[in-house]
Amino acid sequence: MLNYILKYEEPLFRPPSEAYSLILQLTLGCSWNKCAFCEMYSSKKFILRKEKDIFNDIDKAAGYSNDIRKIFLADGNAMVLSSGKLLKNLDYLNDKFPKLNRVSAYSIAKDLENKTIAELKALKDAGLKLLYIGIESGDDELLGLINKGETFLSTTKNLLKLKEAGIKTSVMILNGLGGKTYSGQHARNSAKIVNETQPDFLSTLVLSFPYGVEHYKKRFKGDFVEMNPIELLQEMYLFISETNLESSIFRSDHASNYLSLKGILSRDKEKLLQQIDFGVNNSNKGILREEWQRGL
Numbered sequence: 001m002l003n004y005i006l007k008y009e010e011p012l013f014r015p016p017s018e019a020y021s022l023i024l025q026l027t028l029g030c031s032w033n034k035c036a037f038c039e040m041y042s043s044k045k046f047i048l049r050k051e052k053d054i055f056n057d058i059d060k061a062a063g064y065s066n067d068i069r070k071i072f073l074a075d076g077n078a079m080v081l082s083s084g085k086l087l088k089n090l091d092y093l094n095d096k097f098p099k100l101n102r103v104s105a106y107s108i109a110k111d112l113e114n115k116t117i118a119e120l121k122a123l124k125d126a127g128l129k130l131l132y133i134g135i136e137s138g139d140d141e142l143l144g145l146i147n148k149g150e151t152f153l154s155t156t157k158n159l160l161k162l163k164e165a166g167i168k169t170s171v172m173i174l175n176g177l178g179g180k181t182y183s184g185q186h187a188r189n190s191a192k193i194v195n196e197t198q199p200d201f202l203s204t205l206v207l208s209f210p211y212g213v214e215h216y217k218k219r220f221k222g223d224f225v226e227m228n229p230i231e232l233l234q235e236m237y238l239f240i241s242e243t244n245l246e247s248s249i250f251r252s253d254h255a256s257n258y259l260s261l262k263g264i265l266s267r268d269k270e271k272l273l274q275q276i277d278f279g280v281n282n283s284n285k286g287i288l289r290e291e292w293q294r295g296l
């Protein structure tokens, strides 16, 4: 899209569903940057960008086209900004892009802690319609071991605030996050947290090791035993079977997933479970993605 006209501080990440959005960096890096599994911003110092630099970027993009309808606020947690600053940015965006109909961002649950429901509603009215939140797990022990800096309660409380304010949520759970030792509690409590928060969108990604499994083991504060593809699918089976979701749209089709799954959980739960079961029982027949078959 128009992203080539702005000069970004790399590395730059966005969710797959924001492929056609203008990406605007309000902050650089992640203010937490301590999760054991995450290397996204480990090379980047966290910075709040100056307002004049952000507005310059907006002017530059608007000078090229004011037809933009979707904007994604980067980097890892633009929601760390105060409600007042976010509102000022959103007002400027609305001013420059009259057809704008959706602004979204990644968020950490704790960034919402000091925002009231009235403030969140004001942000939603100014165009902030969707937040992507990596819950990773609903299990408090595992959240501690990966140094997420969140608990079942802190995440639940802040996600429910978003629901009340009318801001949609897209949440991620990490399959295999605790390895074999913590698999059962991870699956059950992750189902529990999504049941409690009823996100609009739910996806699962598989834990990956960009710097190798030994690097992850050093950062993980427990006993990590890597899971094989079948065990990962069994964890997924348990997770899905324990969900009780009204209308969440589920996706497990990221490149890291070995079995591509999609559906609305209230309607398609049994079908998804059958697909996982079929994948487990026919893993040697080309059902799983090639990389998984190599790992069997």
Ligand code: SF4
Pocket: 030, 031, 032, 033, 034, 035, 038, 039, 040, 041, 076, 108, 134
């Ligand atoms: S909060 Fe998100 S971006 Fe920051 S370190 Fe954790 S997973 Fe990575």
